[in-house]
Amino acid sequence: MSELYIKNPLIEQRADPWIYKHVDGYYYFTGSVPEYDRIVLRRSTTIQGLADSQEATIWRKHESGLMSANIWAPELHYIDGKWYVYYAAAHTSETRDGLFDHRMFVLENEAANPLDGEWVEKGQVITRWESFALDATTFEHRGNRYYVWAQKDPAIPGNSNLYISLMENAWTLTGEQVCISIPEYEWEKIGYLVNEGAAVLKRNGRIYMTYSASATDHNYAMGLLTADEDSDLLNPDSWMKSPSPVFATSEANGQYGPGHNSFTVSEDGSQDILVYHARSYKEIVGDPLYDPNRHTRVQIFQWTEDGMPDFGVPRADSDLASRS
Structure with a gap:
């Protein structure tokens, strides 16, 4: 197993980080920018190289x-x-201010390199309700493509729950749309009743789905849903929720509000890597959504003897961030 050295934070002022290792040998990165006005991409043959690679809008x-x-x-x-980019965007007009009025949309690009070619708007992903919806992800399992997202059910209290659906194509849902998680534990309901930011990992005969909960300050934390790979993923009973967060603020390491994660692997494929954002301070002036310092961070994680992911705690910022 090779040694892996990555500086944390990897990329400053990039929240909701997404790192994907493609078959072309490149890591591709995107995330929310503090201005919330554009979508950016960068790529590198190494994870550390993403820190200094040229970013394209x-x-x-x-x-x-x-x-x-x-x-x-x-x-x-x-x-x-x-290539497809899934993102959330709000609607502004004379009567709508755009905050918490999001819907989900898709871009498509046929070029081999997604930093080249033309990005075409495929439109809104239509769901059961015309309500606040965001944080879409997608994964394939046994020949089926699934879409997972967060949305407000107008009929029940709370800000967002997690839903899953089959996809007809990369921008269209088909069949039943099922709720698989709502904020129910106290740690999921601090500030806001939120389940959002799902990310999927398939290992050890199971489907693991992380998600984030509570307000986007130091209370933000990651939860975990688990389903057997042979189960009906559209059946809510197939998903078991961990009662406690699996990744949360570390006062000792100066890491606050870790969450909205994704997964990737090391360059040689031997190590699983958690990608997430967090702040290096607890106290925030004003609305946390407008504090720009949710930085992209990464760390290796391990597996328990019974095949469960063990994310540990967010490690402290350092010049030499990850070693195993």
């Missing part, structure tokens, strides 16, 4: 109407030979 918000404010949490996926 691939799309900017509209001047008004749909997709005109608060561009949040883009994710880059490669599906059936094309």
Whole structure:
């Protein structure tokens, strides 16, 4: 097993980080920018190289109407030979201010390198309700493609729950849309009743789905859902929720509000890596959403003897951040 050295924070002022290692040998990165006005991409043959690689703006918000404010949490996926970016955007008008008025949208690019070519708007992903919706991700399992997202159910209290659906294509849902998690434990309901930011990892005969909960300050933390790989993923009973957070603030290490994660692997593929954002201070002036210092961080994680992920605690910032 090779040694891996990565400086934390890896990329400053990039929240909701997404790192994907493609078959071309490149790591691709995207995340929310503090201005919430555009979608950016960068790539490198190493994770550490993402810190200094040139960043390209691939799309900017509209001047008004749909997709005109608060561009949040883009994710880059490669599906059936094309690149797709899933993102949330709000609607502004004379009567709508755009905050917590998000819907989910998709961009498509046929180029081999997603930093080249043309990004085409595929439109809004239509769900059961026309309500606050964001943080979409997608994964394939046994020939089926699934879409997982966070949305407000207008009929029940709370800000967002997690839903899953099959996909007809990369921008269209089909069949039943099922709720698989709502904020129920106290640690999920601090400030806001939130389940959001799902990320999927398939290992050891199981489907693991991390998510983030509570307000985006130091209370933000990651939870875990687990399903057997042979189960019906559209059955809510297939998903078991861990009662406690699996990754949370570490006062000792000066890491606050870790969450909205993704997963990748080391260059040689031997080590699993957790990608997340966190702040290096607890006290925030004003609304946490407008504090720009949720930085992208990464760390290796391990597996327990019974096959469960063990994320440990967020490690302290350092010049030499990760070694095993």
